[in-house]
Amino acid sequence: MDYYSLSDSAIEIEIGARLKALRLRRNITQKDLAEATGLSVTAIKGIEAGGGTLSTLIAVLRELRALDQLQHFIPEITVSPLQLARSKGVKRQRASGKRGKREGDDDW
Numbered sequence: 205m206d207y208y209s210l211s212d213s214a215i216e217i218e219i220g221a222r223l224k225a226l227r228l229r230r231n232i233t234q235k236d237l238a239e240a241t242g243l244s245v246t247a248i249k250g251i252e253a254g255g256g257t258l259s260t261l262i263a264v265l266r267e268l269r270a271l272d273q274l275q276h277f278i279p280e281i282t283v284s285p286l287q288l289a290r291s292k293g294v295k296r297q298r299a300s301g302k303r304g305k306r307e308g309d310d311d312w
Contacts, residue, residue, distance in 0.1 A: 216254035224252040240267045
């Protein structure tokens with residue numbers, strides 16, 4: 205699936221549909237999932253419809269035993285040995301942004 209061709213709301217709906225499919229594969233009702241996570245049935249319905257919060261997502265993934273899928277979602281970023289040597293062992297704390305003046309910056 206080409207996620208870049210989808211709108212943000214379409215991606216949210218896709219994630220919700222996948223969560224619902226996982227819940228159904230595990231044969232868990234929305235009510236049972238809500239009780240197990242300490243969330244409301246409305247929150248479960250909301251995340252399956254493409255809404256919700258990160259904390260709701262984490263609670264649902266935990267109960268569905270799918271937290272390990274987060275490793276595939278956003279893999280851990282590692283620093284190459286060459287970059288580490290160039291930075292003298294100091295891990296980067298912030299982005300420097302683009303240098304120079306950009307077109308349209310005068311408006312601010």
